[in-house]
Amino acid sequence: MFWMLWACTSGTESTPAKESEPVEESEIVVIDDSATESVPDDTEPPVDTAAEYQDYLTLYDTELLHEIVLELDDVALSALAATPYEYTEAVVTLDGERFEKVGVRLRGNATDHNLSVGKPALRIRLNEYQSGQNVGGVTRLSLNNMNDDRSQIREVLGWWIWAQAGLPAPRAAFTTVSYVHNGETVPLGLYANIETPDGNFLDHHMDDATGDLWEAQDSADFTSSGVAHFDLAAGDGDVSSLQDTWQAIWGGGSEFYPTADAVLQMDEFLDFWSWSILVGHSGGYPYERNDYYLYADPSLSGRMSFVPWDLEGAWDTGMDWEALSGVVGLKCHADPACLAMLTDRLQDGLGAYEAMNIEEKASDLFQLTDFAVASDPRVKYTYAEVESARTSLSYRLSVWPARIRREVGLR
Secondary structure, eight states, rough: OOOBBBSSSSSOOOOOOOOOOOOOOOOOOOGGGGGGGOOOOOEEEEEHHHHHHHHHHHTOOSSEEEEEEOOOOOOHHHHHHTTSSSSSSEEEEETTTEEEEEEEESSSSSOOOOOOOEEEEEEEEETTSSSSOOBBBBBBEEEOTTTOOSOOOOOHHHHHHHTTOOOOOOEEEEOOOOOOOTTTTEEEEEEEEEEESSSSHHHOOOSOOSSSHHHHHEOOOSSTGGGEEEEEEEOOOTTHHHHHHHHHHTTTOOOOOHHTTTTTTTHHHHHHHHHHTTTTTSSTTSSSSSSEEEEGGGTTTEEEEEEEEOOOSSSSSBTTTOOOOOOOHHHHSSHHHHHHHHHHHHHHHHHHHHHHHHHHHHHHHHHHHHHHHOOOOOSSSSSSHHHHHHHHHHHHHHHHHHHHHHHHHHH
């Protein structure tokens, strides 16, 4: 049952496997919830018409190359340069639909924040200055520059797979981005528009969207120190749910699964973990203690589910599935019953994975974005490097299921 995904020989560098970080039970402390503030309600009225829902689906349609144009005046450009992580007012045209008084800010690595020569990741908030503005109930757009992905495809392909699997996860699509200043259009290139986990996300993915959504920052986990590293993304911020979950996980003795299932949706967690393995996602839980979300579902007595985030490093050839650092993964791995359930879930997932025609979907996405990549003035890689990375990824996709079966010992 011990396996490591292979290093691809087609020239793409593999990511070194991370060593497991020991997690120790600490004495239980009380979280001070007096400092936790409610997140402002971003949620628009629930999507309740077929037309609105179709707008939502179209926004993340992977068969379309979308277009976003920002209109930035001197004040906006100066504000983005001085305070890049704060919203400034702009005009946004999304696939031909114009929105006035929109908030725009930069995201990610500060080295990319120069709009004159860089390719910054962006966040657009349609209702920042004018309430009611949304597209199919979506108010915030997260635009990723894909600077850490030579293939320029992994995130969109990865999120498409999670959607096909029917799991609660962000949707994504490709878009070109440019901005207009003093009548001059400045192209920024190809981006991935990733659905933002927030109140709108809950409306589209959860039967009961009134619970708390927590974003995991570095070292966020169910430990005395780790529970302090969750930030509220939507909801009222009842930190007692995090504390109760942490206490229950550590207080269950040797039978981990039934104890954890009382506070976590363990069936859903096994899906979350198995599909992370199936797409080679070693950048999130239970491998890294960040880049994921937790949702406390009121309809299930607050039991928590996991939501993935950041698939830019998917199909990681250096991934070691047992290089765990998250408490839930470590305890499940040590529980024979839980580990057997994970193996069964992987077996089922492999069948579903192969039925998706993922190689064909990747080829379609390559064709859809080929001209945009070739003409991208800010892309971090040469066109030849992108083509080489896409060839490597295509090979990796073709052998991935067989390799997992062989290494894990599945049928």
